[in-house]
Amino acid sequence: MIKVKNKKKRRNFRAKYKVIAKKTSLNCFPFREAQNKILNAFQTAQKKLIVLDYDGTLRKFEKNPEAASPEKSLKELLNKLAAKPGVTLAIVSGRKQEELEKWFGQPNFILIGDHGTMLKLQGATTWRPLIKYKISDRENLWAELEGHYAQIAGAVHPKSLYFERKRFSFGLNYRYALPTLQARLQQTLFSPPLQKKLVQSGLQVQMGVSDLEILNRDMVKKSHAIKYLTRLDKYDFAFITGDAWTDEDMFEAAPRGAHTIKLGPAQGEGKQTKASCFLEAPEDTNNEKKVVQFLDFLGKLSTI
Numbered sequence: 649m650i651k652v653k654n655k656k657k658r659r660n661f662r663a664k665y666k667v668i669a670k671k672t673s674l675n676c677f678p679f680r681e682a683q684n685k686i687l688n689a690f691q692t693a694q695k696k697l698i699v700l701d702y703d704g705t706l707r708k709f710e711k712n713p714e715a716a717s718p719e720k721s722l723k724e725l726l727n728k729l730a731a732k733p734g735v736t737l738a739i740v741s742g743r744k745q746e747e748l749e750k751w752f753g754q755p756n757f758i759l760i761g762d763h764g765t766m767l768k769l770q771g772a773t774t775w776r777p778l779i780k781y782k783i784s785d786r787e788n789l790w791a792e793l794e795g796h797y798a799q800i801a802g803a804v805h806p807k808s809l810y811f812e813r814k815r816f817s818f819g820l821n822y823r824y825a826l827p828t829l830q831a832r833l834q835q836t837l838f839s840p841p842l843q844k845k846l847v848q849s850g851l852q853v854q855m856g857v858s859d860l861e862i863l864n865r866d867m868v869k870k871s872h873a874i875k876y877l878t879r880l881d882k883y884d885f886a887f888i889t890g891d892a893w894t895d896e897d898m899f900e901a902a903p904r905g906a907h908t909i910k911l912g913p914a915q916g917e918g919k920q921t922k923a924s925c926f927l928e929a930p931e932d933t934n935n936e937k938k939v940v941q942f943l944d945f946l947g948k949l950s951t952i
């Protein structure tokens with residue numbers, strides 16, 4: 649009897665231990681401890697690289713993605729931080745270069761748009777591609793997709809869908825659609841002929857909770873940005889953060905010893921984050937505020 653009991657105890661302990669080990673090794677909420685570790689490393693490093701996603705990381709989402717422009721205080725904070733000695737700061741976003749250009753103009757930090765494919769260096773006036781590419785004619789396919797989704801939305805609420813035609817991808821956001829429409833969309837996101845066409849065109853679909861992006865994954869990767877940035881200098885500090893699964897490409901390409909933070913849960917869509925820690929806060933707090941506050945700390949720190 650005792651033997652069985654012990655066995656059970658051991659099994660329970662192992663199961664419990666595994667769960668605890670997973671949580672403590674990765675979750676950096678409430679963030680204070682991880683934050684202090686990063687602040688210390690930042691303070692003593694000579695060459696520091698800071699890479700930030702934009703939507704859901706520096707700025708909360710808006711119903712209309714075009715409305716999520718940066719506030720003046722955020723732009724000032726980023727410029728101030730980028731001006732610190734030894735700091736290279738880059739925003740790496742899925743946003744189109746045109747949007748980043750309109751919002752940031754000529755900042756003293758690096759802008760990388762279109763999911764790691766278009767680059768604008770500090771103070772530069774022009775953009776250049778980070779990858780070799782040929783723009784094939786996707787316009788017809790994007791128009792077909794728009795027609796397909798608008799038809800599903802029909803009379804329910806067509807304006808609650810947000811389409812975005814980007815240089816290398818097509819986005820559909822239905823985050824703010826009525827629940828009835830959301831359910832209908834999820835059931836009918838792809839008709840069989842449309843699915844076939846996407847496969848034939850070499851395109852992949854990345855599904856979010858209430859958005860999707862159709863893209864050529866070989867071409868559109870935020871890891872292009874990390875590879876480029878880490879070649880610019882010999883950094884002894886790197887901090888990389890983002891909230892979405894597209895940011896995993898950055899975490900994966902991050903240099904050894906980089907501080908990488910996934911904002912949000914560690915698991916989703918059958919994937920496990922590659923970030924060194926994840927910040928899963930209770931629903932009533934927002935991660936963007938924490939990131940901005942943290943960057944503010946960094947900006948105020950005296951460094952060697």
Ligand SMILES: [Mg+2]
Pocket residue numbers: 701702703704705890891892
């Ligand atoms: Mg994001």
